[in-house]
Amino acid sequence: MFKKIVKLIVNPFIIFHFKNRLKFFLKKNCECNKILILDIDNTIANTWVYLKNKQSETNISYKDIPVLSKTLDHIATYYATLPIVFLSHRNVMTFNETSQWLNQKITKKEHLLVLVSNPYDKLYYINMVLKKSKVIYYDDLSYNHEKGIVFFYDKIINEVKKLDLIYYDYEFIKELNQNISHVE
Numbered sequence: 001m002f003k004k005i006v007k008l009i010v011n012p013f014i015i016f017h018f019k020n021r022l023k024f025f026l027k028k029n030c031e032c033n034k035i036l037i038l039d040i041d042n043t044i045a046n047t048w049v050y051l052k053n054k055q056s057e058t059n060i061s062y063k064d065i066p067v068l069s070k071t072l073d074h075i076a077t078y079y080a081t082l083p084i085v086f087l088s089h090r091n092v093m094t095f096n097e098t099s100q101w102l103n104q105k106i107t108k109k110e111h112l113l114v115l116v117s118n119p120y121d122k123l124y125y126i127n128m129v130l131k132k133s134k135v136i137y138y139d140d141l142s143y144n145h146e147k148g149i150v151f152f153y154d155k156i157i158n159e160v161k162k163l164d165l166i167y168y169d170y171e172f173i174k175e176l177n178q179n180i181s182h183v184e
């Protein structure tokens with residue numbers, strides 16, 4: 001309950017912050033007519049396998065989460081030159097750790113990390129990018145894998161499918177990585 005109230009109060013400030021950063025990033029990359037939007041967990045990071053295997057009482061060590069290399073290979077093959085916006089439903093307190101992980105494991109080139117405290121806020125940022133550029137979007141939009149049953153953010157998926165973008169979904173990412181990462 002307390003957490004929920006804090007979230008409600010803090011969330012508008014978080015959105016304001018990331019909205020401005022995204023505006024600036026889009027301005028800076030305005031000559032590029034395509035932008036890559038990448039989710040992190042279970043899209044480019046093998047998060048659920050890490051969570052399942054970790055000792056339950058230990059904290060999440062974000063730096064130790066392995067990559068989903070086949071997703072990265074796909075991106076490198078088709079979209080290597082595009083500016084990247086990482087769009088992740090992670091707590092804003094993980095920003096620095098997530099940022100370090102991205103710099104170490106994913107890309108040295110300039111990118112933007114946007115964190116949302118509510119997954120539905122992703123639609124807001126995607127639409128912001130779509131106003132300026134074409135979008136290629138990778139996102140499993142699923143959760144709960146580590147507990148054995150996969151759930152989907154169906155409402156968000158339906159909204160994404162209505163948008164004019166190229167969307168690589170859960171099934172695509174699962175298919176890509178099936179031989180190496182035990183994605184369910």
Ligand SMILES: [Mg+2]
Nearest residue numbers: 039041042140
């Ligand atoms: Mg995900």
